[in-house]
Amino acid sequence: MLTLDVLANTGRLRHRHAVEKVVPALVLLIITIARPAIPAAPLVLAATTFAAVAVGRIPLRRWLRALALPAGFIASGTIGIMLVSGDGPGPIPLTITEASAIEAGRVLLRSLAGTSAVVLIGVTTPMVDIIVLLRSLRVPAAVTDLMTSMYRLMFDLIATGRQLRTSQTARLGHVGLRRSVRSAGLGTTAVFIRSMHRAKRLQIGLDARGYDGELRVLSNERPLGMARLAIAVTVAIAILAVSLIWARSSVG
Amino acid sequence: MHIAEGFLPQSHAVAWTVASAPFVVHGVKQLNTQMREHPDTRMLAAAAGAFSFFLSALKIPSVTGSSSHPTGVAIGAVLFRPPIMAITGVIVLFFQAILLAHGGLTTLGANAFSMAIVGPWAGYGAYRLVRSSTGSLWSGAFAAAVVANLATYITTSVQLGMAFPEADGGVLASIATFLGIFAITQIPLAIIEGLLTAMVVTWLSSYSPAEMKELAVL
CATH class of the missing domain: 1.10.287 (Helix Hairpins)
Structure with a gap:
């Protein structure tokens, strides 16, 4: 009924341990927020798309459609960053400067990359598993x-x-x-x-049924694939490394 | 008025999360006490949360051509009181981020501040004020939704203005720009949601007075 929920519950990664999916996605999300948009954001976007489409076997069209709706919201939000007060050509005292356009583009990229990391969790991890994970935290x-x-x-x-x-x-x-x-x-x-x-x-x-204030639910025990988790986190760390090297080389 | 994932710089994301935390912790404590003393109200709280999520998935007519969705902040605040809204609001925002890709995780704190804290309290305040002074449930509910919507929209504009100050005018100029742009959609939306909320609350009190008495609205 909700596209992301359907994908999560029917996808190939459904039965994987939630940690394998949530932790790498969150690491990517943190990198997106913490590092400059170039080159981190496009790399994160590529990584999440690869994870969803190549690893999770989600049809590319459905993945792109899942990103399209938030992309619309993001684009309309960046208008406010692009426009700054000043004498514009029209009757409204707003204008666009080169700096504000670059800033808007940067936020657009960062926001798209961050959203793709959250959507990756959404399309791979059923909510029930996320709730179980929260309980263990x-x-x-x-x-x-x-x-x-x-x-x-x-x-x-x-x-x-x-x-x-x-x-x-x-x-x-x-x-x-x-x-x-x-x-x-x-x-x-x-x-x-x-x-x-x-x-x-x-x-x-x-x-x-004798409810006393706590719902006890059996969850499926799933083995945590340390190797898979390690590979996914390594990819994320590699993106961080590229971002750090990029920053150093553009300064020097 | 959700701020999308990745929109806020990390320092702002952290700051808003810290600002929202005490309200949410208070909400959780209230929820815990309520669950212990009245376990039978548990499903009522769940219904409130599920209903807020439903409203955000519902499309309402909007004059700008595109349809928008109501925030549901006011209905929740009037029927279930603001402290409960703080915790159910955070859960709704979390569900929206994961299930609808609407809002985000790093912006959860900022969105919670505007939609689960400022909106409900402002709306509830307006409801109490208007209802006690005019005696009309319809006017009270209308005022609650309009004020909750506008308060949320102003808070979001301030949050974005602080995150993206303009080179010349600084934070204030930037806040003014965001206020101006969002006004195009948010003011008509606030009025439409006001009408909707007033209709729903008055219809509820005639169709389902038992529930409304239980919630101490009537």
Whole structure:
């Protein structure tokens, strides 16, 4: 239902230990943020694409589509960096300088690379495994339990919301702004009421089974592939090394 | 108003995370106490979180042609109070980053500050003020959503302005630029979400008064 979630749960890397996927992606993310955009960002982008498409066997088109939506948000965000106050050609006192355009380009690259690292986690690691990982990192049980229950309820609400929207559209409920706002309000109300009822029924089910404040879930034991983890982290470290050498050679 | 992954320099990313941390820790403590004393409200909190995520996946009509999504900050703050929103908001932002590639992990702290802390408190404040002075649930909910939206948008503009000061005008000029650009989409959006929130809250109180009494809204 959510593209990234579907990819994570059907992908080739689904049964790998979460650490093998999350740790290298986070190292890449940290390198992206900590190092100048050139050359780190394009290298990180290449590494995440390779990991997703060549290792994870995610079709290139689906990988690119997963990046396209955040890319739109990122591009519109960089407009604010590109425009600086000053006398421009139009009636609005905003202009673009060479420095601001370069800065915008740099942020665009860094942001795309960082996003690709997060999307890499999204398309390879099922949320359930991430929650198990968080629990082993001592995140309080109240939080991980809340995450599990939210994750459980979310999909139900999204499916209901989509059905409601389809039937509203079929009855011309989304023709024109006025009617569309009203339909959106009615749909949201219906989903909210349903989510409360759902939550209550789940609670009754838990109580009936002797729920005492903690959800214990069995997770699949997966061996941690140290060799695979080492290879992935080495690639990330290599990118860091290239970035450091690049910085030194451009100074000297 | 999510700040995308990689948008903030590392020092800013760390600073905003530190700024959000006490609120989130407070939220977790409240959640822990609530779970211990009233384990039956656990699913209610989960429903609040799931509902916020649902709203962000929902498209609402927007005048700029593109459709945008509501923040859901105000509904959550009115129905479930701001402290609970701090923790459920962080989880929602985390889910959005991993499942929708919306927002990010290094910008989670900054986004939490604007959307899980400033937005809910401002919206809740406006709700209490307007509702007690006019006595109208509709006006209170409308004000909550408009104020929560605008407060979130102003906070985000300040965060971006501080991260990207202009060469001549510095931080203030940069904040003004971001405010101006986002105003095009955010002000109409705030009004539309205001109408939506007011409708939802008033309809809820007529369709499902039992739940609204339970949440102490009625």
